[in-house]
Structures are given as C-alpha cells and as structure tokens.
Amino acid sequence: MSLLTIGHRGVMGVAPENTLRSFVQAEKAGLDLVELDLHLSEDGALVVMHDADVDRTTDGSGPIAGKTLAELRTLDAGDGERVPVFEEVLDAVSAPLQAEIKDVGAARALAAVLNARDLTGRVQVLSFHDEALAEIRDLVPGVRTALVADERQADVIERALAVGATALVLNIRRLTLDTVERAHAAGLWVGGWVVNTQAELRLARALGLDGVTTDRPEIRLTGERSED
Secondary structure, X not given: OOOEEEEOOOOOOOOOOOOHHXXXXXXXXXXXXXXXXXXXXXXXXXXXXOOOEOOOOXXXXXXXXXXXXHHHHOOOOOOOOOOOEHHHHHHHOOOOEEEEEOOOOXXXXXXXXXXXXXXXXXXEEEEOOHHHHXXXXXXXXXXXXXEEEOOOOOOHHHHHHHOOOOEEEEEHHHOOHHHHHHHHHOOOEEXXXXXXXXXXXXXXXXXXXXXXXXXXXXXXXXXXXXXX
C-alpha cells in the first residue's frame, strides 16, 4: 500500500517549523504534500504559525492577533528565518499544500486567496474547528477539506460528513482500526499524525491509513529509518 507522506509544518524535525526554509526542504525531500498552520495578524494577514502566541517559535512574545504583520516581520522564527505569510509559501514551493486553520477568523481571508488564485486543486483546508470548515466550504466552491482531531475521535466521521469534509486527519496514538474502517466505508480519506519512526509507520500501515504526517523527511524512505 502506498502512503502519502505529508511534511509537518514543513519538515520541523530538521528545519525551523512553519518557515520558508522548512517548506522548501520538505519539497526538496520529495514529500507528497506540505502542511502549514494559519492565524490572522492584527491587520488581517494570513500568518503561518502553529501557536496563537509567538513565544515558543520566535524570539518575541505575545499573541499573533495583537501584532501587525510589520511587527511580526521583526521576529526571528529560527536560524534567522522570518515569519511568513501564506501567499509567500504559495510562491516558494510548488508542492500541494494542507493549510490548517487554527484561528477560525482566518477562514474568510484564506477563502479570498483560494478564490483569487484558483487553488482548490492545490490546497486542501484542514481544521479542528467544524465551523471553519463549514464556512470555507460555503465561500470556496469545490474546496477540499479535512477535519482534524486529537482526543475527540468518537464522532469524527459524523462531524466530517456534516461539514462536507472528505478526509480525516487524526492523532495516530488515539486512532483505532474500527474508526479507520468506518471512515473508509463512509468514503473518507484517513491520515495519521505524527509518524516519525518505523514503529509508527508500521502502525499506520496496519491501520490501513491513506497518509501520514511526519516531522522527518526520510520517513518516506520506508526501509531506511531505524526506530528511535
């Protein structure tokens, strides 16, 4: 079975996460898709960062929503990298993208970019937030969406279908074979995160997953990574 390999925040195991360097390295490594996270800045820019605050991944502090893009640009996002916006990632790599809406308010801004650039074939939209997926589906004809879930997995199939999602992206450590089989029976694609070792890769295959999100670019070379 061929598994799609998805670069987590680029390739955060070897480059600063959610930076242009990380996305470029993910593409060069041959990963099938590149995943990133989106928040809105104070002035409405689609900022690529995982956390709501800049504290963990930059040399700054405070919430993204309380900073303008110009202020965010002054921060070091790791090894001298700057905080990118979504449009810069689109231009920096040609790989298909998974864009995860972290801030529900970012759905409308993302929809505008997807429509303006005709990106429904290249960008799949992910979110933990059902309402964000429902909103972007209304705003972007033909958009492909996926519901993300960690601990709350009992009703993920019903939730995904209710908002028109065609895929699930679930924490592999809490994922059961029953969920995968029921999701597939409902016509849903199923991916697991985060898969960084051969043991986790074997689990993904045993579960019958369609794709894996990884921090390690070499995980796609399935026979060449020892367990760690």
